[in-house]
Amino acid sequence: xxxxxxxxxxxxxxxxxxxxxxxxxxxxxxxxxxxxxxxxxxxxxxxxxxxxxxxxxxxxxxxxxxxxxxxxxxxxxxxxxxxxxxxxxxxxxxxxxxxxxxxxxxxxxxxxxxxxxxxxxxxxxxxxxxxxxxxxxxxxxxxxxxxxxxxxxxxxxxxxxxxxxxxxxxxxxxxxxxxxxxxxxxxxxxxxxxxxxxxxxxxxxxxxxxxxxxxxxxxxxxxxxxxxxxxxxxxxxxxxxxxxxxxxxxxxxxxxxxxxxxxxxxxxxxxxxxxxxxxxxxxxxxxxxxxxxxxxxxxxxxxxxxxxxxxxxxxxxxxxxxxxxxxxxxxxxxxxxxxxxxxxxxxxxxxxxxxxxxxxxxxxxxxxxxx
Amino acid sequence: xxxxxxxxxxxxxxxxxxxxxxxxxxxxxxxxxxxxxxxxxxxxxxxxxxxxxxxxxxxxxxxxxxxxxxxxxxxxxxxxxxxxxxxxxxxxxxxxxxxxxxxxxxxxxxxxxxxxxxxxxxxxxxxxxxxxxxxxxxxxxxxxxxxxxxxxxxxxxxxxxxxxxxxxxxxxxxxxxxxxxxxxxxxxxxxxxxxxxxxxxxxxxxxxxxxxxxxxxxxxxxxxxxxxxxxxxxxxxxxxxxxxxxxxxxxxxxxxxxxxxxxxxxxxxxxxxxxxxxxxxxxxxxxxxxxxxxxx
Numbered sequence: 292x293x294x295x296x297x298x299x300x301x302x303x304x305x306x307x308x309x310x311x312x313x314x315x316x317x318x319x320x321x322x323x324x325x326x327x328x329x330x331x332x333x334x335x336x337x338x339x340x341x342x343x344x345x346x347x348x349x350x351x352x353x354x355x356x357x358x359x360x361x362x363x364x365x366x367x368x369x370x371x372x373x374x375x376x377x378x379x380x381x382x383x384x385x386x387x388x389x390x391x392x393x394x395x396x397x398x399x400x401x402x403x404x405x406x407x408x409x410x411x412x413x414x415x416x417x418x419x420x421x422x423x424x425x426x427x428x429x430x431x432x433x434x435x436x437x438x439x440x441x442x443x444x445x446x447x448x449x450x451x452x453x454x455x456x457x458x459x460x461x462x463x464x465x466x467x468x469x470x471x472x473x474x475x476x477x478x479x480x481x482x483x484x485x486x487x488x489x490x491x492x493x494x495x496x497x498x499x500x501x502x503x504x505x506x507x508x509x510x511x512x513x514x515x516x517x518x519x520x521x522x523x524x525x526x527x528x529x530x531x532x533x534x535x536x537x538x539x540x541x542x543x544x545x546x547x548x549x550x551x552x553x554x555x556x557x558x559x560x561x562x563x564x565x566x567x568x569x570x571x572x573x574x575x576x577x578x579x580x581x582x583x584x585x586x587x588x589x590x591x592x593x594x595x596x597x598x599x600x601x602x603x604x605x606x607x608x609x610x611x612x613x614x615x616x617x618x619x620x621x622x623x624x625x626x627x628x629x630x631x632x633x634x635x636x637x638x639x640x641x642x643x644x645x646x647x648x649x650x651x652x653x654x655x656x657x658x659x660x661x662x
Numbered sequence: 663x664x665x666x667x668x669x670x671x672x673x674x675x676x677x678x679x680x681x682x683x684x685x686x687x688x689x690x691x692x693x694x695x696x697x698x699x700x701x702x703x704x705x706x707x708x709x710x711x712x713x714x715x716x717x718x719x720x721x722x723x724x725x726x727x728x729x730x731x732x733x734x735x736x737x738x739x740x741x742x743x744x745x746x747x748x749x750x751x752x753x754x755x756x757x758x759x760x761x762x763x764x765x766x767x768x769x770x771x772x773x774x775x776x777x778x779x780x781x782x783x784x785x786x787x788x789x790x791x792x793x794x795x796x797x798x799x800x801x802x803x804x805x806x807x808x809x810x811x812x813x814x815x816x817x818x819x820x821x822x823x824x825x826x827x828x829x830x831x832x833x834x835x836x837x838x839x840x841x842x843x844x845x846x847x848x849x850x851x852x853x854x855x856x857x858x859x860x861x862x863x864x865x866x867x868x869x870x871x872x873x874x875x876x877x878x879x880x881x882x883x884x885x886x887x888x889x890x891x892x893x894x895x896x897x898x899x900x901x902x903x904x905x906x907x908x909x910x911x912x913x914x915x916x917x918x919x920x921x922x923x924x925x926x927x928x929x930x931x932x933x934x935x936x937x938x939x940x941x942x943x944x945x946x947x948x949x950x951x952x953x954x955x956x957x958x
Contacts, residue, residue, distance in 0.1 A: 301849040314789075315784045315785060315786065315788075315789070316784075322781075322782050322783060322784050322785055322786035323783045323784055324771070324783065325784075354795075374868045386743070389716040407759070407761065426694065539780045540780075542775065542778060542780060542783055543774050545775070546772055546775045547759055548760070548761045548764075548772075549758055549759060549769075549772060550755065550757075550759040552719070552724050552755035552756075552757055552758070553753075553754075553755050553759075555722075555723065555724045555744075555753075556722055556723075556724060556748065556751075556752060556754075556825075557748050557772065557773070557775040557776055557828070558743075558744040558746075558747060558749070558776035559744065559775065560744055560747025569887060603764075604760070604761040604762065604764035604765070604768065604808075605761050605764075632939075651679035
C-alpha cells in the first residue's frame, strides 16, 4: 500500500476546514478518501481479528499444542498429531468463525444503511430465520442423508439456507414496499416474518422424529464445534465472490443514505442498487447461516460499534466486516473455554460481549451530544 | 432589474415535451410542455398540490413521466445514463434526509458521486469541487460540524453546497426556502442569484413566496391544476387577474419599494376595498382582482 498523500499545509492554515482537507489514499489508479481515524480503527480491528485468529489456533481445546508447535505446523513441520489438531480441528473452526462473523458484520452494515435504521439486521428482518427454515427443512426431510455431513449436508443445507433466506428477505422488503421503503414498516414486517419463521422452525422440529429433531436442534443453536474444511471451504469460496461486490457497492450506500430522491439526483439507479445490495446482504447471511447456524447479534452490533468507533454517520462496511469476524472469534473462544468442557453456543457470547460494549458506546456518545 | 431573456432561437437544454405526470393512478399533469430558460433563474409558483414539485421531479429525472418525455441537450433524458444526467442537472429534493451525525464536508462530498467510480472514490478534483462549493455558500467554517449542529439556513446552504459540488450547469431546487425565516430566505436566494450571475448556472426553483419570486427570478412560471397558466417576467405574471385565477386570491399588486418588482398584497375578507388612494407610479397601478374568479 502506498502512503497517503502528505498532509496538506492548507490544513494548518485553515483549521476550520480540517474535515474538508481530506487527502486521497492512492493505489495505482484507485483512490479513496483518507480518513485517519477510520483507518486507525480499521487497523486496530484487523489486529484484534488477527490476534483472535491466532489464539484460536494456539489454544482452543485441552490438547497442549502451543504457540511454537503451531508455528512449526504452519511452516510445514510438526508431527502427524500436531498437524491434525492444528490443521483439521482448530483451523477450520477459526476460519469458519472469522468468515461467518465477517459475513454477518458486512451484511448488517449494508442492511442498516439500506433501511436507514440501526435496528435493521438479519436477525430483525427475518433473513437469518428464513435461512434457518430452508436449512432445517433439508436436514429434517433429507432423511438419513440429510445429516450434518454427506452430499445433502454439503450442498443441500446451504442451498436450502440460501433459498429460505432470499425468500424471507424479498418477502420482507416486498411486503413493506409502498412507493419506497419506510424503515419502521420494514422493521415491523421484518419482526413479524422473523417470528413466523422461527416458530415454523420449532414446529418442524416438534413435528419430526427425534433423530432429525436432534440434528436440527444442534444446527439451529448456532455453533462452530462442527466446523470442518467442507463448510469452511464452501463459505470461503462463496464469500470470496460476494464480499468484493458488497464492498464495491459501499459508495452507493452513501448516496442512498440521503433518501431516494437525492440518490436519484446523484445518478444512482436506486431500484437496481437496492435490489443488488439486498440480494448481496441476504446471500451473506445465508452463507453464514448455512456454515454455522443462526448466530444472533453480530450483524446488529458489529456495524454499530464500528460506526461509533469511526465516528462516521453510516456503518463502515469494511470495518464492520472485520469487527464481525473478531467478535465472533472471541465469543467462540469464550463459549468454548469459559465453562469447559461444556461447550456453549457461540451466539450466547456474541450477545454477552457485544451488548455491553455497544451500550457503553451509545451512552458515552450520547453524553458527548454528538449523536 | 432587467431579466436577461434567453435567445428564443436556441432550444432549451432541458425541457418537458407533452409529459403526463402521475403518482400511480393519480394524474397530476397531462400533456404538459415546459422549457427551462437557459442561463436564467426561473421560479415556479402556484398553490399547494398544483404540480410544481412534480414537474421539477420529472425534469430532474426523479419521476418517470407516464407519457411524453423530458429532453436534455437534445436527447430523451431516459436514454442518457443516470451518471451523465447527474453531471448536468443537480436536484435538491424538497425534504432531503441525512443520516444523523453526518458532517457537512461528508454531505457535500456525496455530491461528487456522479464523478466517481467504485475504484476512484476520491480525487483532487473532488476535493477542489467540495471546497469550492463550500466557499460559494460560505460554509467553509462549518465543514466539520454535523448537520444537527447547524441552523436551518446553514443546513439548507449545506444541502445546496452538495448540489453545487455536482458541478452541473443546471440546478433544480425544490422549495429551497421552506422552514427558513425571512433573513435566511434572503440569504439563500441571494446565493441563488449569485450562482446565476457570477457562475452562469441555470436555476429552476419552486417558491411559495410570490414577492421573493418576483424579486429574485428572471422568469416566473405560474402553475395551476397541473398546467402552466402563465409564463414570463414577474410583471407579466403577477397580475391580480392571474393571481385570482391561480390562487383564488384577491389581492393588490404594487411596486416593491426596494426593488421595483411587483409586490403582491393580499386582500382578506375582513379588509375593505383596496386603498384606491395608494396611487402607484408607472405601470404598477393598484388593481384588485375578483375573489371568486373561476380557477379552471
